[in-house]
Amino acid sequence: MSELFTVAGLTGSYGKISAVRDIDLTIAEGGVVTVIGPNGAGKSTLLNSLMGLHPSRGAITFEGRRVDQLSVEERLERGMCLVAEGRELFGTMSVEDNLLLGAYVQRRHGRSQAREDIEKVYAQFPRLKERRSQEAGTLSGGERQMLAIGRALMSRPRLLMLDEPSLGLAPLIVAEVFRIIATLRQSGVSILLVEQNARAALHASDFGYVLETGDIVLSGPSRDLLCNPLVEEAYLGASIEGGEANDAEAVAARSPR
Structure with a gap:
């Protein structure tokens, strides 16, 4: 697979604090890459820096063109x-x-096929179609996550970045979220997944990075990280509590790579 997205020497700030330092990262066309690490490691700052929401230095290349000087809207x-x-x-x-609202950029440039796109989202998330007239604030946590992903898909992304999509969700809903991720990869969308459920995230991805206190301390194919004693000791033991990882892992394992 060819490279879709590359990051070289990225340093991102949160306020006056340098939260991530000298990050190198690559995502292939149609690939799923995960970043795992403890709370406070800088995972969200990394995603926000890549999207232009936080100040950063370094080279960010998307589809062969530098985007690190572009605004959020341009990205x-x-x-x-x-x-x-x-x-x-x-x-x-x-x-x-x-x-x-997710189709705003497409409409602004005269490219929107909003009705066609919304029907595709409803096919992906039948529960949203059932609740199409319901206020978003009255949805369950899992339904809100589905809506957030569906709204992102309305912009027809080539690269979808997900920040802790399973956070606060019940085990069965976590499994549903990872089923959705598996389906998206089959449709050709590349995914950068930041997730504390390390076992499920590694099972759902091709390649992984371990981020600790702002630095990448380990990286490699996800299957190798799953077998790495250091990763297992630090991240995989706790992630299976309540069967959450087992449910999501089963979904990911059934999905083609």
């Missing part, structure tokens, strides 16, 4: 999209209106 127009940890939905607006 979105190029095909990058971030689903933030907080999901950032408009709670008093309907599910369908939230989805339509």
